[in-house]
Amino acid sequence: MTLTAHEGLLFGIYPGSVTGDDTGGLAGGPPDDPALVSNALDRLQGRPGRPFLVRAYTGFDDATDLGEPHATATPAAAAQYAVRGRRLDLVAQYQSAAGNVDGYCQFLRELVEQYGPVTSTLQVTEEPDVTSNPVLDGYYPGVRDAIVRGVSVAKARARELGYRHLRVGFNTTPLFGPAASFVTDLTDRGGDAFIADLDYVGLDFFPDVFRPVAAADLEDAVEGLLRHHRETVLTPAGLGLLPLHITEHGWPTGPDRPPNRQADIVETVVRVIAAQAKQLHLSGYTHFALRDADSAKSGLFHQFGLTTDDYAPKPAFDAMKRLVERHGA
Numbered sequence: 001m002t003l004t005a006h007e008g009l010l011f012g013i014y015p016g017s018v019t020g021d022d023t024g025g026l027a028g029g030p031p032d033d034p035a036l037v038s039n040a041l042d043r044l045q046g047r048p049g050r051p052f053l054v055r056a057y058t059g060f061d062d063a064t065d066l067g068e069p070h071a072t073a074t075p076a077a078a079a080q081y082a083v084r085g086r087r088l089d090l091v092a093q094y095q096s097a098a099g100n101v102d103g104y105c106q107f108l109r110e111l112v113e114q115y116g117p118v119t120s121t122l123q124v125t126e127e128p129d130v131t132s133n134p135v136l137d138g139y140y141p142g143v144r145d146a147i148v149r150g151v152s153v154a155k156a157r158a159r160e161l162g163y164r165h166l167r168v169g170f171n172t173t174p175l176f177g178p179a180a181s182f183v184t185d186l187t188d189r190g191g192d193a194f195i196a197d198l199d200y201v202g203l204d205f206f207p208d209v210f211r212p213v214a215a216a217d218l219e220d221a222v223e224g225l226l227r228h229h230r231e232t233v234l235t236p237a238g239l240g241l242l243p244l245h246i247t248e249h250g251w252p253t254g255p256d257r258p259p260n261r262q263a264d265i266v267e268t269v270v271r272v273i274a275a276q277a278k279q280l281h282l283s284g285y286t287h288f289a290l291r292d293a294d295s296a297k298s299g300l301f302h303q304f305g306l307t308t309d310d311y312a313p314k315p316a317f318d319a320m321k322r323l324v325e326r327h328g329a
Contacts, residue, residue: 008329009274010120010245010284012053012089013044013320015081016074017309019293019301020135027301029294029309032075036311040290041081044321049085051329053120054078055247055286059093060107062100069114070107079118087120087165089247089286094125094150095134099142105153112157112166121167122158123247124150127204129172129182148190155197171202171247174225175233183237195238200283202247203229208265209251209300218265222272230280243283246273250288252303253314263315266306267323274327287320 015037018028045052056078058070072078072090082088092111094104108124115122128143130136137143147170158166175182187195205225207213213221226244234240251257251265266287273285292305306317 009270009277009282009327010051010053011044011324011328012055012284012286013041013290013306014055014248014286014288015041015290016056016076017291017293018074019289019304020133021299021301022133024134026135027293027297027299029292029296029302033311034077034080037075037290038081040307040311040317041086042084044290044317044324045084045086046321046325046328050324051120052086052324053089053284053286054081054086055089055091055288057091057093057126058111059095060100060104061095062098064103064107066103066106066110070111079115082118088115088118089121089123090115090119091123091126092150092154094128094137094143094146095140096142097140099140101142101146101149104146105149108150108154109157112154112161112163116158116161116163116166119166121169121200121245122154123202124154124168124170127171127173129175129179144186144189147186148194152190152194152197155199167199169198169200169202169245171204171245172233173204174229176228180233183233183239187237187239198239198242200243200245201234201239202245204248204288205246206248206250207269215261215264218268219272222269223276226273226276226280226282241281243281245284245286246282247286248288249285250304252300253292254298254300254303257303259314259316263319266316267319270320270323270327274323 017032056072058072125137127136128138131138155168289304291307292303292309294302295308
């Protein structure tokens, strides 16, 4: 069932130790500590049974063996965290250099079979509008067909297995100018059947990370971006009322990026999302990430965590706890 605004936001977080960077590589550091991850998730969730998502990534490429179980790439063994009311927000990346959409569709069927009981949201592809970075799915041929066919294949398999709780969608980054037609192209390709199978659309956005935003302007910038995405991107594509879930948002600490500023940004962004949830049909917010990839490195992609890489909380961790309690489902 899709949460409506009056029921509260569906919160979640990515708890893994690996992040992608803007060069096509991965930033990593100390390995995950499952016990400390579980403890931190319990604290953020606030009470057992509260709906809460654990974001995890797995992927299909030309070396993927079909017909066998598929491990999550990060965090490892993600299903272990889907307890006490938590469920997975599973991202199924499409990275076939050969454009093997048929294989990807079979991969999605197998993911539904394997992870369906512990998964709330299944995201078909990751940032498919981004074509310049091989870490992201828009780099690979056939990605639009993979979305259109993949959403319906996954939804059909979920129906066959009786997984009524499993929501299927896709995400993008913010879309402006000619890129704003990306979603319309998908709905034109897939038609009414594709639209009917979609349960949500996700948005990855990182205000004041890659392009500076003055503190005084942040609230208006966030609201303006969300309104633009609803009115200019989704509504013309026939998705004006479809739930929009913030699938990734974060702000890294580091040189000239103080921890208190991170906490302020998290509070501001979530407060705006909560205030606009009903009008803009915003269903949830997933934070990126629980922990730093490597707190010893000062690069932009190494310190996105609400905690350091040894799980010591930054001020934003307590801020997130308060936000979940105040605005969560």
